[in-house]
């Protein structure tokens with residue numbers, strides 16, 4: 240069986256573990272695997288490399304993706320779709336495994352549903368915001384990066400009796416912020432799922448200072464909006480081929496509000512792509528491996544139009560049609576538990 244694979248959207252630690260597992264599982268059954276370069280852009284252009292067991296054996300510990308990635312959307316025009324179909328035919332693919340988030344997997348779904356392409360999806364994102372899977376690989380490494388950064392920022396905040404505001408990624412879901420907030424004993428978190436209560440946050444910071452805690456940690460998601468800001472805070476007006484804006488800047492606004500309203504000296508750190516970089520955690524290496532194994536097995540079993548997913552501790556699969564298009568926001572029970580510490 241000739242399987243093609245690609246990595247699309249924002250990169251994250253664990254992608255190479257997935258690639259390695261797809262290659263090995265397919266090879267164990269006599270198959271060959273092609274890696275398309277830079278997400279869907281490589282399938283449009285036909286640019287690909289052969290992925291061998293030997294060449295991928297030690298990539299499990301490497302961050303990012305050896306194939307490169309992009310936010311290319313073939314469905315932005317008919318010619319690109321036609322070129323995708325022509326590539327698949329010319330290299331005689333028996334299956335195409337797309338590793339990505341909602342946008343990348345949405346393309347895999349459309350190719351299968353509209354053109355009968357034998358696609359399989361593997362969910363990926365540091366945002367952990369994909370419905371139909373309990374956890375996405377990339378998320379664990381990302382929250383550990385944020386945790387380590389906040390642990391460092393705590394010491395300088397303490398030394399200077401300051402409040403530190405940390406802006407995290409996560410797009411329109413607060414998973415990274417909530418898990419990082421709990422794991423670092425932050426004083427307050429702001430997530431897109433809850434309207435920010437600036438007064439409550441400032442009063443809490445003042446009360447804790449009066450009680451003797453001479454520094455503060457506030458973690459805010461990039462997707463948080465403020466009524467007076469009239470929508471998402473973005474760094475510029477550019478949008479990508481899937482219509483996403485470039486979020487960023489809310490941390491500066493929150494820091495300014497805190498300093499103005501409390502009189503406490505405040506600084507802000509935007510972690511940005513640090514949350515996407517570096518070597519994957521053991522958890523993400525294993526989860527990525529398991530997903531890759533099951534995706535290649537689905538291909539050999541002829542189960543297309545599916546996405547592999549984690550349910551509890553088991554790897555299962557769902558229809559791609561049911562897995563894309565719906566954002567998985569931070570579930571209320573997590574905010575409820577975390578809320579015990581932010582009051």
Ligand code: F6P
Pocket residue numbers: 249310340364365366408409410461485486515
């Ligand atoms: O989806 C992952 C993510 O890191 C988001 O959290 C973030 O908003 C976005 O990608 C950044 O995209 P880019 O790397 O294209 O700037």
